[in-house]
Amino acid sequence: MAQKETVERILDAAEALFAERGFAETSLRTITSTAGVNLAAVNYHFGSKKALIQAVFERFLEPLVAEIDQRLSVLEQNPEKINVESLLRVLSSAIYEVHGRNTNRATAFMRLLGLAYTQSQAHVRNFIASRYGDAFQRYARLLKPALPGATDQELFWHTHFALGTAIFTMSNFDALRAMAMNDTGHRGSVDFIVSNLTSFMAAGLRNASHDDA
């Protein structure tokens, strides 16, 4: 009868609602009712709300990290092409590949990433760190020779500056576009914004180490 498995219906609803309102602000009852399933289904299939949150992240990160890993392997076969821009493009194109033109899904994912940082939810951060820490370290190893002047400390901080720029922008994507429409008269196309975001990050990464105050 159920066209989609109950588990997936729950994950779909939870993903959208978490991204929209946050974890604590989303009750299991609103999740199950928008998913069209029984309230008890969450605890039956996932065990707890915390486990559901982690499952949402897992479904999201698993294919994305795999896609990034594959693209990094391709890039490593042409070492002369490794630079800041190509490394950043691995990320943006991986997201684009996994979620296609579905920007709703992509911005939902970014909002969730931002929530994982901003909301205390330590179990989420620990889950992500233990699960996908290796992928992040591999990326950092490739980025290092692309920024020859930087120390390890600078590399760490500039990477997280760039990460923060992307997460903040994407997680507030709709709100920012609405504000842009108000202030400038243009919403800005997705390509325009992503392209500007990428060059902002690249410029920051490249030049921050050389601009001593």
Added chain:
Amino acid sequence: MAQKETVERILDAAEALFAERGFAETSLRTITSTAGVNLAAVNYHFGSKKALIQAVFERFLEPLVAEIDQRLSVLEQNPEKINVESLLRVLSSAIYEVHGRNTNRATAFMRLLGLAYTQSQAHVRNFIASRYGDAFQRYARLLKPALPGATDQELFWHTHFALGTAIFTMSNFDALRAMAMNDTGHRGSVDFIVSNLTSFMAAGLRNASHDDA
């Protein structure tokens, strides 16, 4: 008996707890108990939890915006000194002036700013926008001639990229420093991080418009 007014005790506790856990995750009972006041005091003095949240922001933003305004006025008297770096320094030094060496307070403020964006809490965003929108527009007017090549659209987005970088970094300040200690062996001094953050933002703002992919 009470050394500090009940109102201020509540605001102190709420500020710290909100920054640490978020709005929905912080109950009035934990606020009042850590403040050492009665539960009913919040509703008596503020009216509701929403009003308390806004009061926390008001106490924080009022002196900061005043300080920024004054520094902008000083800067405007020497128009030749207006550039990206000096404008960014207005912000960082204003925060530094208002909260002194109390980095706890400063990072709490940034976390709150991030929460205002990330958590849906529309009433918070509306409150801030209606209250301090003018200050932001004044800043944008000064920033525009400092980035001569940029269009209005680019100016808007690059400004919010930079804003996102700062908010994300500062709002996760402690967590990031802990990670830095893990990865690099150094926590990084506040001055080091702020200086790197500033040059990252300046480089992004300045060069993003010229790096077309």
Added chain:
DNA sequence: AACCACCATAAACAATCGTTTGAAACTTAC
């Protein structure tokens, strides 16, 4: 048919939430 593992359902559970109440305690002024 009988059994079985699996899943959906309605109902209830205890805990916690923001808010309200009415009386006690305090401060201030005359």
Added chain:
DNA sequence: GTAAGTTTCAAACGATTGTTTATGGTGGTT
């Protein structure tokens, strides 16, 4: 010292939270 006004207090309110339970139904195996 008494009255009025302000603040604090313990207790309770109804609503909502995550979770559990007990009951039924379903499809497949023997």
